[in-house]
Amino acid sequence: MVIGAGPTGENVADRTVAAGLSTVIVERELVGGTCSFWACIPSKALLRPNAALAGAREVGGAAEAVAGRGLDAAAVLARRNGFVSDWQDAGQVEWLDSAGIDLVRGHGRLTGPRQVLVGDRELTARHAVAVCTGTGPLLPSLPGIEEVRPWTNKEATDAQRVPERLAIVGGGVVGTEMAAAWGSLGSRVTLLMRGERPLPRLEPFAGDLVARALGAAGVDVRPRTSVAALRREPSGAVTLTLEGGEELEADEVLFATGRAPLTGDIGLETVGLEPGSWLEVDDTLLVKGVAGEWLYCAGDTNHRAMLTHQGKYQARVAGAAIAARAKGEPLDTRRWGRHAATADAAAVPQVVFTHPEVGAVGLTAAEAQRSGRRVRVVDVGMNAVGGAALYADGYEGQARMVVDLDRGTLLGATFAGPGVGELLHSATIAVAGEVPVDRLWHAVPSFPTLSEVWLRLLEAYRG
Ligand SMILES: Cc1cc2nc3c(=O)[nH]c(=O)nc-3n(C[C@H](O)[C@H](O)[C@H](O)COP(=O)(O)OP(=O)(O)OC[C@H]3O[C@@H](n4cnc5c(N)ncnc54)[C@H](O)[C@@H]3O)c2cc1C
Numbered sequence: 051m052v053i054g055a056g057p058t059g060e061n062v063a064d065r066t067v068a069a070g071l072s073t074v075i076v077e078r079e080l081v082g083g084t085c086s087f088w089a090c091i092p093s094k095a096l097l098r099p100n101a102a103l104a105g106a107r108e109v110g111g112a113a114e115a116v117a118g119r120g121l122d123a124a125a126v127l128a129r130r131n132g133f134v135s136d137w138q139d140a141g142q143v144e145w146l147d148s149a150g151i152d153l154v155r156g157h158g159r160l161t162g163p164r165q166v167l168v169g170d171r172e173l174t175a176r177h178a179v180a181v182c183t184g185t186g187p188l189l190p191s192l193p194g195i196e197e198v199r200p201w202t203n204k205e206a207t208d209a210q211r212v213p214e215r216l217a218i219v220g221g222g223v224v225g226t227e228m229a230a231a232w233g234s235l236g237s238r239v240t241l242l243m244r245g246e247r248p249l250p251r252l253e254p255f256a257g258d259l260v261a262r263a264l265g266a267a268g269v270d271v272r273p274r275t276s277v278a279a280l281r282r283e284p285s286g287a288v289t290l291t292l293e294g295g296e297e298l299e300a301d302e303v304l305f306a307t308g309r310a311p312l313t314g315d316i317g318l319e320t321v322g323l324e325p326g327s328w329l330e331v332d333d334t335l336l337v338k339g340v341a342g343e344w345l346y347c348a349g350d351t352n353h354r355a356m357l358t359h360q361g362k363y364q365a366r367v368a369g370a371a372i373a374a375r376a377k378g379e380p381l382d383t384r385r386w387g388r389h390a391a392t393a394d395a396a397a398v399p400q401v402v403f404t405h406p407e408v409g410a411v412g413l414t415a416a417e418a419q420r421s422g423r424r425v426r427v428v429d430v431g432m433n434a435v436g437g438a439a440l441y442a443d444g445y446e447g448q449a450r451m452v453v454d455l456d457r458g459t460l461l462g463a464t465f466a467g468p469g470v471g472e473l474l475h476s477a478t479i480a481v482a483g484e485v486p487v488d489r490l491w492h493a494v495p496s497f498p499t500l501s502e503v504w505l506r507l508l509e510a511y512r513g
């Protein structure tokens with residue numbers, strides 16, 4: 051039994067059904083989850099048109115053809131509406147049917163071991179329950195925040211109108227991507243962040259490059275800025291009082307200040323767990339502290355790596371583990387084994403879909419150094435790559451690899467620049483495959499692609 055039909059829950063169900071177990075999925079809102087309707091898909095649909103247009107502006111010949119033209123905001127919003135099927139989940143329900151997964155609509159709540167209550171239906175799982183309930187927005191407790199009814203990821207991805215002025219609080223991935231998206235659609239965006247730069251979890255050069263590009267595109271990027279209070283004016287505008295006293299007026303304010311697990315009302319107390327907590331799991335995705343090997347948690351709710359592809363990876367591992375335990379088969383829980391989500395700790399990839407993009411996998415230089423390993427950090431400018439000049443006039447970007455000197459393998463890599471998102475998987479393979487740097491020399495990138503940045507990195511490493 052799976053609670054929550056986001057991408058993670060859908061994939062747990064898909065794997066257990068494929069293994070021959072009967073599976074029920076419980077969903078209280080839309081099948082497809084936050085990702086499909088109020089996160090990844092609509093946000094990427096809002097961002098892609100700008101990347102396409104900005105890409106054309108950077109190539110002589112194409113630039114002249116689009117000179118002086120901006121995006122057609124109404125068309126972008128309409129295309130976004132199409133990607134979310136106007137917030138209808140019939141297509142996803144059809145997929146559940148075709149896969150042989152039973153759907154129960156409603157709010158699922160544990161009532162004891164293997165017991166889930168949905169409305170007045172008490173369901174009993176034969177083998178396992180997987181909690182895949184995802185997260186909701188985490189808002190700071192600031193004076194006036196409720197009264198202003200701020201945008202969260204929901205409004206930032208489903209709004210049908212472009213606000214004239216949009217203030218965004220939080221310089222993480224949501225805040226940064228939404229600044230790029232709504233700025234490109236015509237909002238005057240102010241991006242407020244407490245730290246030095248956006249994207250603080252990534253390599254500093256990535257956040258700096260994106261901040262410069264946002265600034266050049268007209269976004270007012272304000273580092274080291276915190277909000278102290280908010281109020282909604284009779285005119286409908288929102289006034290933000292910043293720490294230090296300055297006031298900032300906007301038509302809407304988006305809080306992109308992180309996520310909280312949706313575990314407050316799922317009956318965790320009935321199985322000895324703390325309501326509202328992130329669920330700690332082992333590498334087979336079994337929840338720690340619950341006896342009997344029946345409660346699993348995959349996706350955002352276990353806080354291992356809050357990304358759709360990583361939730362789906364965990365789902366594949368959890369589904370295989372559930373099926374193996376149900377059949378009494380042995381599990382392969384060794385590092386990189388079939389029943390161990392090893393990549394969660396070693397090789398989590400992420401693409402930030404701003405223009406320029408950022409692609410990162412594994413450890414940053416700072417994280418690797420903090421881990422106590424002997425590492426070498428290698429940096430090259432993307433402009434050292436012939437293909438970059440062909441890709442965009444005046445191409446700006448940077449790449450970094452972090453090498454484990456004792457093992458001779460990569461711990462992490464980061465690329466920042468237009469079009470680098472599709473380059474990331476090569477690095478993910480190198481990190482997850484623990485490919486020796488000496489062997490990477492024999493993985494020859496095609497000329498003249500952006501991937502030739504690998505050659506420049508390896509040359510810089512060998513000297
Ligand atoms: C604006 C934004 C953009 C993002 N962009 C990307 C991106 O480009 N790439 C990426 O990899 N990640 C992205 N993410 C992160 C991504 O959305 C999450 O990692 C992903 O949604 C997690 O999937 P999930 O299945 O664990 O949870 P969710 O997608 O949140 O799904 C959980 C489901 O459980 C349901 N549910 C909750 N409680 C119950 C209950 N008690 N009973 C029944 N059903 C319940 C919910 O209604 C929901 O449908 C983005 C996040 C945001 C906010």
Ligand SMILES: NC(=O)c1ccc[n+]([C@@H]2O[C@H](COP(=O)([O-])OP(=O)(O)OC[C@H]3O[C@@H](n4cnc5c(N)ncnc54)[C@H](O)[C@@H]3O)[C@@H](O)[C@H]2O)c1
Binds near residue numbers: 190221250276308
């Ligand atoms: N392209 C992608 O892969 C993508 C896109 C969007 C979101 N996501 C994922 O979704 C998750 C949520 O993203 P997010 O950006 O909401 O969370 P986040 O935790 O990445 O960023 C939140 C930011 O808000 C800041 N913050 C917190 N409280 C604040 C306050 N009171 N005032 C000002 N700043 C404050 C934090 O310091 C942090 O930098 C992340 O795990 C992210 O990786 C992924």
